[in-house]
Amino acid sequence: MERLLQVVNTFATVTQGSGLHIYAIIATVLLLISLVGFIYYCVKGGNLIIGLFITATFWFLLGVTYSLWSASVNSQIESFKDAWNIFAGNLNLVFSDGPINYGTTTTVIIFASWFGRVIVDTGIAKALIKKVVELSGDMQLVTVIVLSIVTALLFTSIFGPGSVMAIGAIILPILLTIGVNKKVAVGSFLMAVAAGMYVNKGFSIQFSTNPFFEQIWSIPGFASDFTVFTWLAFLVHVVFMIGFIVFNMYFAKDKIKSWAMADDGMEKEVKGISFIVPFIPAIISLTIAIINMFLPANVQPTATSPGVINQITDVAAITSFVIGIILGLALTGNLKTYKKAIETSQKTLFNGISDVALLIGMLLVLNMFSTAASKLAAPIFQTALGDSLNGLANNPIWIVVAFAILAPLALFRGPFMVWGSGIALVTVMSTFIPATTPLLLVLFYVQPVAIVAQSCPTQSWGMWALSYAKYEPNTFIKTNIPWAWAICAINIFLAYFILM
Template sequence: MEYVIAIILILSFIACIIYILRGSNLMITMLMMATLWTILAIVGKYACGAGFAEENANVIGMSINDILTNVYTTGPVGWGVVLVNVMFGAFFGRVLLDTGIVSTLIRKTVELGGDKPVVTNILLCIVSAACFTTMTGPGAVISIGVIVLPILLTLGIKKNVAVWSYVASVAAGFLLNPVIFAQYVAYFANAEGGTEYTYQDNLPWAAVACGIMMGVILVYSSVLTIRGGKTAAWAAPKSVPESGHVPGIALLCPVVPILLVIIFKVNVILAMIVTSILALLLCGKGKSGGELSRSISKAFADGVVDSAAIMGFFLTVPMFCNAASLCAPYFKVLLAPVVPKNTLVIAAALAVLAPLGMNRGPLTLMGAGVVTVGILNTIGMPTTLMFPFLTGTTIIMNCATDLTQSWNSWAVGYTKCETKDFLKLSIPVGWVMTAMVMIVSWVMRG
């Protein structure tokens, strides 16, 4: 019977991918899959063979109430730290926007680059990536995008190049973002070494991967800008509107949380709270206790609104993750003999299949990749390797390439860029970057 259950699990996995590719609601999809796989785990408890039950007594021996509690209570409650990180990350992002720090940073960058498209594009890519080493959420990406994109377009940079260089730079910053790390690492809680894998453990790989992405982005966008000539594509002024006085030292605030986490080992939430208050005080948003309180409350409320949809998704993902862990023995029966255990082979396969990280497919953690984690768990792949593999495909092929990512589709629509022009640029380059990161991941962790 365990083979029958395993086949049903595989078929439901395929159906889940198809359903997601058709544009289904991710939160509801994860809830449905969690429920189906929980039911199958309960059925297996009574229908599997004696030998299988004895070998997997830790799962088969659970009572029905324990199974339901594990999936629908322990899972979401255990992800409380992820939701808290998301909320405080969004809060910090709103502070940087409301104080004018980001717009001032961009304005000074443009002044430094002058009328040289290549130089200005390089500087804006670096600044955008630096900002998103701490900022998160569609609201923050869009708020900065409405400043950066018109500047690039008025310099004559082609629409698809401007859009891709901006969203790819945002994604590169995500590799070093402690809030994004907290979101993604939670998927691996049931993997070998999952609960012990920290931001500091991930930092060497993340720094190298970020360097690879930024190197490709800066070189390729510069080449395209030089070859493409100038285009009259945008009528907006390239000056950035004034946003009140922002002292020079406040411009360091976007990277302060990262420095506190890396150098002083400060908790990321505390680092963001301290830096947020510092930013408000430096920019004159806390001249009195009442004004400071109102500024903090407004930024927190706006930040939570920005991240509300993703928080709903993150409440159902742990349900599915825990259900997948209950079904791991059944996957192992069917897949253990055929799934390659050689990590180099897996790295090569991920490099070749990188586009499956698009359209919420099986290689993005923001889609069906949640299921892939459960399957890779069955062969005992450690988090030290599995996290770089799947985070790399997620950030490059989903965050920087895919139009199902909200801010990518917004940027294409906002600039009136042709969808095919964006994808003809983003997919091949994303594929190459993913292959490079997979190779580096294997060299560093394989």
């Protein structure tokens, strides 16, 4: 082993940096080929967890080889122990530290999903939706619009595929029974779910703890600007959602007939005061953001000054969900007895975790890939490409324009879907876009919401809704994607002008 190490060190010394540069070029080609293969695999409907793990392993092997070679060139390897420490350190970095560093995100997602299950399983969601329908009377258009707005507001706090499907199982039968065609029923429901996601902390936390995006959250004032952006994006989305409903109910030529569906007849007694519970996390976050808009920014501490805190501290996502969970259980009578409290809290927690188990698994493996990409593959790209792409970052508006025009490429977990094959594109772009600027977030935050969540049949709740309503996927895509495209383009530009 020591003899082999001597040969490697001798080769590295003789070739100096030229051999390493040639390897970087070859490795870059292989990385890009694997990227194309991963995109093709995703588009064909391959299992995302398996695809991410295989790609992460391949990128790790290329990256750790580069790390060992680079260390040898710089005379940092004198024995097998040194080589092993570099290899094992990178191995742990990718396959252990990567998932562990996603612990905060995982916890927030679990509590968000638990909160969603409390809203659904205690009957709050169903009672609220039924009340909206009653107040709308016989006006079909008003019923659909108001129901969609309420659903959008619900999903500013509720999170998890299971909660989406559970609420969809309440809303879709109501819409179909009152004669709303499938195109409007399914389309408006999925658009409403997507609208709430901009603001939903269960979604945004996935960015704030990701290696490619986490640094920007420490920029003074960024968190407040981001909150303003998410609510404006929500409003833009809702306006287009209303336009979608009106157009397809009154102006579309190819209306698809609905079918009646009987209600399950199961009702739970719910007090009107409990209707505020689904909106508690959003109310807390928005109230604090509005107050901070009128307060001076915090003064950061320096070597000579301790700094000044002028703004009020936001309530953590988990804390707001815990408040909502407790109030949701209390206001529906599920805390009256110890036995009832234990049964309901355990059942809703179990259902909540079950709803997001696969999502969490995907995100943990995704963070393995993100770590391999940002820590091991990025230096390879930088060595191979040098400064050749740096000019692109000097004209970010053109990148934004390109992303707005090509937004539908996020469909089927394509290259613009960051929680899919798009994570590889983020890796390449991170080599010339500084991690301390919000540009990467601007480019990749909107598509999972505006394109995938409401227009892609591969999204879990989208697939469920199409199957539930017996709605043809191709018709669904053709109907929803023009509206989704417009929403995505506007909100990408909105993000650029607010956050950059």
